[in-house]
Amino acid sequence: MATGRTHRPATRSRGIPEATVARLPLYLRALTALSERSVPTVSSEELAAAAGVNSAKLRKDFSYLGSYGTRGVGYDVEYLVYQISRELGLTQDWPVVIVGIGNLGAALANYGGFASRGFRVAALIDADPAMAGKPVAGIAVQHTDELEKIITDNGVSIGVIATPAGAAQQVCDRLVAAGVTSILNFAPTVLTVPDGVDVRKVDLSIELQILAFHEQRKAGEGTEAEVEQAAASVRTPVSRTDAGSEGGRQQGPDGDVPAVMPA
Numbered sequence: 001m002a003t004g005r006t007h008r009p010a011t012r013s014r015g016i017p018e019a020t021v022a023r024l025p026l027y028l029r030a031l032t033a034l035s036e037r038s039v040p041t042v043s044s045e046e047l048a049a050a051a052g053v054n055s056a057k058l059r060k061d062f063s064y065l066g067s068y069g070t071r072g073v074g075y076d077v078e079y080l081v082y083q084i085s086r087e088l089g090l091t092q093d094w095p096v097v098i099v100g101i102g103n104l105g106a107a108l109a110n111y112g113g114f115a116s117r118g119f120r121v122a123a124l125i126d127a128d129p130a131m132a133g134k135p136v137a138g139i140a141v142q143h144t145d146e147l148e149k150i151i152t153d154n155g156v157s158i159g160v161i162a163t164p165a166g167a168a169q170q171v172c173d174r175l176v177a178a179g180v181t182s183i184l185n186f187a188p189t190v191l192t193v194p195d196g197v198d199v200r201k202v203d204l205s206i207e208l209q210i211l212a213f214h215e216q217r218k219a220g221e222g223t224e225a226e227v228e229q230a231a232a233s234v235r236t237p238v239s240r241t242d243a244g245s246e247g248g249r250q251q252g253p254d255g256d257v258p259a260v261m262p263a
Helices: 018-036 044-051 055-064 077-087 103-109 144-154 165-178 204-235
Strands: 094-099 119-126 139-143 158-161 182-185 198-201 249-252 255-258
Touching: 018 044, 018 055, 018 077, 044 055, 094 103, 094 144, 094 165, 103 119, 119 144, 139 144, 144 165, 158 165, 165 182
Parallel strands: 094 119, 094 158, 119 139, 158 182, 182 198
Antiparallel strands: 249 255
16 A cells, blocks of 8 residues: 555646645545445536635636636536545545644544544554553554654554644754654644645634634624714714704804714
């Protein structure tokens, strides 16, 4: 069985833009759902809507793969699943190690989507001696002292860091020194890596902060609308028929003026 160390994805050598690569998993997820429902073909408009992009961008992305669909028919779902999976390197086995088996690391270990998407959790590693040997998701946790040997024995090129922030850089350095060239970082810190090593960062707190920004903005827009409505009612002129001793108008040097001047 092929391993991640000896086979690399073809996307970079084929000159596929990074923005397109980032959207390929979205297309694959939508196509997989169609395949599971035995849908044979899909139009660019339908697939774009399912993936959350516009159809022109989808067609451009697929042109990099050499896939243009058939006019009046659309795209063959099964072929696209294979084609995108091949470009993403998912038609082979990618052994992965997860370092840091706390609540998050254990949740990742129990995630059932890895195996179905071409990733095999080869090992779970933790610095706590009390964790050594304990089964998580059917895999015995191993101590960090064994990290380099585990990576070598399993041909691992992808590492997942789910440690506390303070330990993440040291773990990263050891992974890279042992031959890992791609890292998925869940630790709330920025990692420094040499050229040739790819890092993808997943920071849940940042994502929540971005959502909080949008929530505040939506609330602010509601407040602004209320202020604007109140200001509009103040600016509405009072008709002369409503003027009286306490009416809407006063006599000024230049004639009638509103009792409350608009800003």
